[in-house]
Amino acid sequence: xxxxxxxxxxxxxxxVAIIGIIELFKGSKDLSKLMLFITSAGFLLHSAxxxxxxxxxxxxxxxxxxxxxxxxxxxxVIIFFSIEYRYKIGIMGSFILPIVFIIMLSSSVxxxxxxxxxxxLQSYWLGIHTFLAxxxxxxxxxxxxxxLMYLLQxxxxxxxxxxxxxxxxxxxxxxxxxNYKLITLGFPLLTLAxxxxxxxxxSAWGSYWRWDPKEVWSLITWFIYALILHIRLTAGWRGxxxxxxxxxxxxxxxxxxxxxxxxLKSVHSFL
Amino acid sequence: xxxxVIGLNHKTADVETRERLAFNGTKLDxxxxxxxxxxxxxxxxxxSTCNRVEIYACVHDLQEAVESxxxxxxxxxxxxxxDFEKSLYTLNGTDAVRHVLRVASSLDSMVVGEPQILGxxxxxxxxxxxxxxxxxxxxKLMKKAxxxxxxxxxxxxxxxxxxxxxxxAVELARKIFTDLSGKSFMLLGAGEMAELAARHLVNNxxxxxxxxxxxxxxxxxxxxxxxxxxxxxxxxxxxxVQMDIIICSTGAPSYVLVKEQMNKxxxxxKHRPVFIIDISVPRNIDPEINxxxxxxxxxxxxxxxxxDFNIQERQKEAEVAQQIIDEEVxxxxxxxxxxxxxxxxxxxxxxxEEIKNEEFEKFRGKYSDLGEERLKAVExxxxxxxxxxIHPPTSALKExxxxxxxxxxxIKKLYGINGNNHEE
Numbered sequence: 001x002x003x004x005x006x007x008x009x010x011x012x013x014x015x016v017a018i019i020g021i022i023e024l025f026k027g028s029k030d031l032s033k034l035m036l037f038i039t040s041a042g043f044l045l046h047s048a049x050x051x052x053x054x055x056x057x058x059x060x061x062x063x064x065x066x067x068x069x070x071x072x073x074x075x076x077v078i079i080f081f082s083i084e085y086r087y088k089i090g091i092m093g094s095f096i097l098p099i100v101f102i103i104m105l106s107s108s109v110x111x112x113x114x115x116x117x118x119x120x121l122q123s124y125w126l127g128i129h130t131f132l133a134x135x136x137x138x139x140x141x142x143x144x145x146x147x148l149m150y151l152l153q154x155x156x157x158x159x160x161x162x163x164x165x166x167x168x169x170x171x172x173x174x175x176x177x178x179n180y181k182l183i184t185l186g187f188p189l190l191t192l193a194x195x196x197x198x199x200x201x202x203s204a205w206g207s208y209w210r211w212d213p214k215e216v217w218s219l220i221t222w223f224i225y226a227l228i229l230h231i232r233l234t235a236g237w238r239g240x241x242x243x244x245x246x247x248x249x250x251x252x253x254x255x256x257x258x259x260x261x262x263x264l265k266s267v268h269s270f271l
Numbered sequence: 272x273x274x275x276v277i278g279l280n281h282k283t284a285d286v287e288t289r290e291r292l293a294f295n296g297t298k299l300d301x302x303x304x305x306x307x308x309x310x311x312x313x314x315x316x317x318x319s320t321c322n323r324v325e326i327y328a329c330v331h332d333l334q335e336a337v338e339s340x341x342x343x344x345x346x347x348x349x350x351x352x353x354d355f356e357k358s359l360y361t362l363n364g365t366d367a368v369r370h371v372l373r374v375a376s377s378l379d380s381m382v383v384g385e386p387q388i389l390g391x392x393x394x395x396x397x398x399x400x401x402x403x404x405x406x407x408x409x410x411k412l413m414k415k416a417x418x419x420x421x422x423x424x425x426x427x428x429x430x431x432x433x434x435x436x437x438x439x440a441v442e443l444a445r446k447i448f449t450d451l452s453g454k455s456f457m458l459l460g461a462g463e464m465a466e467l468a469a470r471h472l473v474n475n476x477x478x479x480x481x482x483x484x485x486x487x488x489x490x491x492x493x494x495x496x497x498x499x500x501x502x503x504x505x506x507x508x509x510x511x512v513q514m515d516i517i518i519c520s521t522g523a524p525s526y527v528l529v530k531e532q533m534n535k536x537x538x539x540x541k542h543r544p545v546f547i548i549d550i551s552v553p554r555n556i557d558p559e560i561n562x563x564x565x566x567x568x569x570x571x572x573x574x575x576x577x578x579d580f581n582i583q584e585r586q587k588e589a590e591v592a593q594q595i596i597d598e599e600v601x602x603x604x605x606x607x608x609x610x611x612x613x614x615x616x617x618x619x620x621x622x623x624e625e626i627k628n629e630e631f632e633k634f635r636g637k638y639s640d641l642g643e644e645r646l647k648a649v650e651x652x653x654x655x656x657x658x659x660x661i662h663p664p665t666s667a668l669k670e671x672x673x674x675x676x677x678x679x680x681x682i683k684k685l686y687g688i689n690g691n692n693h694e695e
Contacts (some may be wrong), residue, residue: 236541
C-alpha cells in the first residue's frame with residue numbers, strides 16, 4: 001500500500017513538473033492553480049505513504065537512502081507551500097516542483113526494502129536530528145529555486161526584456177526577501193541539526209565530533225550559509241550576489257547529502 | 272424595428288470635424304431631444320467624447336431615418352451635409368450591435384483597452400434614461416454593452432499592460448519593489464512627462480517625495496504640488512542615498528550623474544536597489560550606470576520599447592476580445608428576433624391551448640357520466656372562449672404598429688411566456 005501511494009505521489013509530482021515547465025515557456029493561461037491542486041494531492045498521498053511505511057516498519061521511515069530522499073522531497077513541498085501561502089507567487093511552482101520531482105525520482109530508483117533498525121539508530125535523536133536536517137536542507141532547496149528566479153528577473157530588468165516570463169515573475173525585492181527569510185530559517189535549523197547530531201554521536205559512539213566526511217561537509221555547508229548571512233548584514237551583499245551564493249550553497253547541500261554517501265566512506269552511510 | 276448607429280470617430284474624422292459635430296454641455300440636452308423628435312426615430316441615445324460622436328437609434332425605416340438624422344446634424348450644428356458626410360459611418364442590424372459592443376469594450380478606441388470609454392457610455396445611458404429617450408431595445412443594448420465590456424476586461428488581458436510612459440514607469444517599479452508605499456522618490460528637474468510620471472508614482476503611494484530643481488523656487492512650487500520637499504541642486508547627490516526611485520528630466524546638455532558618483536551612492540545605501548528613469552533628451556544620466564549592480568536605469572527609448580511591446584500585446588488580446596464580442600452579439604440578435612411577433616403568437620396560442628386542455632381534462636374526470644356528446648359540447652365551448660380571449664392580443668401582435676416591440680415584451684410578461692429568449 002505504501003508503495004502504491006508513493007508511486008501515485010510520484011506521478012502527481014511528475015505532472016506538476018511538466019505543467020510547471022509548460023508554464024515557464026508558454027501559457028497565456030494561468031496554470032498555477034492547477035499546479036497547486038495537483039501538488040496538494042501529491043503531498044497528501046506522499047504523507048500517507050509515510051504513515052503506511054511507519055506502520056509496517058515499526059520505526060520512523062527515514063533510515064534508508066530511499067526513505068531519506070523521499071522525506072527530503074516531502075520537506076521541500078512543506079516549505080514550498082508555506083512560501084506560496086504567504087506570497088502567492090504562482091510561477092514559483094515552475095522552479096521548485098521540478099526539483100521535488102527529480103528528488104522523488106531518485107528516491108524511486110533506490111532500493112526500497114524495509115531494513116531492521118540498527119542499534120545506533122535506536123534513539124529518540126533519529127526523529128529530531130533528521131527532521132531538523134531535512135527541513136533546513138528543504139529551506140535551502142527552495143532558496144535555490146528562488147535564487148534562480150531572482151537571477152532571471154534581474155537579467156530581464158537589466159536587459160530591458162519586459163515581456164513573457166518577466167510579467168509572471170515577482171519583483172526582485174520580494175525574491176530577495178524570500179531568499180533571505182529562507183536562509184534565516186534554514187541556518188538555525190542546520191545549526192540545531194549539527195548540534196543534535198553531535199549529541200547523538202556522543203551517546204552512540206562516545207565522541208561528539210570525529211571529522212567524518214558527512215560531518216566535514218555539513219560544517220562546510222554551515223560555513224557557506226553563515227557567510228551568506230554575515231556579508232549580507234555587514235557588507236550589504238544582497239540581491240544578485242545573495243542569489244548566486246544561495247545557489248552555490250544548495251549545490252554543496254546536495255553533495256553533502258548524495259555525494260558523501262555515494263562517493264566517500266562515512267559512518268553516516270546508513271543513509 | 273432596426274438598430275442604427277451613425278457616427279464618426281478619430282479614425283474617420285479629423286479633430287476639426289469632430290469638434291464641429293460635438294455635443295458639448297447644453298447641446299447634449301437639445302441634441303438628444305431634437306433627435307427624439309425626428310419622425311421614425313423610436314429610441315435614441317447620444318455619445319459625444321473628444322474622439323467620437325455617435326448616435327444610437329432604433330428606427331422603423333432605415334433609409335428615411337438616416338437622411339433625417341444627417342439633416343438634423345447639419346441644421347443643429349449650422350453646417351452643410353457636405354462638411355461631414357464623408358466622415359460618417361452608418362451601421363445597422365448586427366453590424367450596429369457589434370459596433371456598440373466594440374466601442375464599450377474599448378476595441379475601437381485610440382488606445383485599445385483604455386477604460387474611460389465604458390464610463391462615458393454609462394453616462395450616455397443614464398442621461399438617455401433620465402430624458403426617457405430610450406426604450407426596451409436600446410436599454411437592453413446598453414446593458415449588453417456594459418456587461419460585455421466587463422467580460423472582456425476580466426477574461427482578457429486587454430487593459431493589463433501599460434501603454435503610457437507614466438504607467439510603464441510604475442509597472443517597472445513594481446517589478447523591482449512590488450510595494451511602492453514605503454519608497455522614497457526624487458524628481459530631478461521638471462517637464463510635462465516627468466511630472467505626469469511623478470504624479471502617477473505619488474498616486475501609487477510613494478512615501479517620500481523630494482524635488483530637485485536648478486531654480487530653488489520652481490522646485491518649491493513643484494514640491495508643494497506633490498506634498499514633498501524641495502532640495503537644492505547642489506545637494507542632490509547627498510540626498511540620492513535615500514532615494515529608491517528617481518525620475519530625471521533636466522535640460523542639462525551633459526550628464527548630471529556619472530558612474531563613479533553612483534558607485535559611491537550605492538555603497539552608502541548598502542546596495543539597496545534603485546530604479547532610475549531618465550526621460551531627458553539628451554540623456555542626463557550616464558547609461559553606464561545601468562551596469563552597476565542593483566541599479567536599474569531606463570531611458571526614454573527603453574520605456575518606449577516597453578510600451579510598443581505592450582501595445583502589440585493588447586492587439587493580440589483584442590482578437591480574443593473579438594470572440595467574446597461575437598458571442599454576445601449573437602445572443603443579442605437572438606433576443607431581438609425573439610421580439611419578432613410570430614414566435615410570440617405561436618407561444619401564446621400554445622399556452623392557451625394547454626390551459627384549455629388541462630382544465631377540460633379535469634372537468635372530464637369529474638363529470639365523466641355526462642356522456643361523450645355533452646362533453647364534446649363543453650369542449651367546444653371552452654375552445655371558443657379561449658379563442659375569443661386570445662384573438663385581440665394576437666391580432667394586435669400581427670399589426671405592424673410602432674410600439675410592437677413593447678407590446679411583444681408586455682404580452683410575454685402578462686401571459687408568462689418565456690418564448691425562445693436566450694438571455695440570462
